[in-house]
Amino acid sequence: MKPGIHPKYELTTITCACGAVYHVGSTKKNIRVEVCANCHPFYSGNRSARVETTGGRIERFRKKYGMA
Template sequence: MKQKIHPEYQQVTVTCACGNSFHTRSTMCKDIRVEICSACHPFYTGKQKFVDTAGRVEKFQRKYGGEYFKRTKK
């Protein structure tokens, strides 16, 4: 087996949009940002809350620049 081919496993900080943050380990970057975590997700809190899906649609449209919808309407 080849030695030293695996990415480094390091400690990262995960930060939620609600302000909650926690530490875990990953081979990804130093900091990870998430929109929903266990501290604010309705399943874990037991509270019903509106999840912003409009932001996700806008993010999709920015990513594909509206070209996706133009191609599918043919």
């Protein structure tokens, strides 16, 4: 790598709104996020937080336009 053109890469802390703390390497210091792997519905398996769809595209089209 060319010296002097790259940002300094160092250990930093990522803090989530849920309270989870991760220590990773980054060029930024003390990153705050709203959603992480600990509280995201896809990763945590919390089905109640996920919006359920009511049928597929064809069923919604038929319901909207009154086709049987």
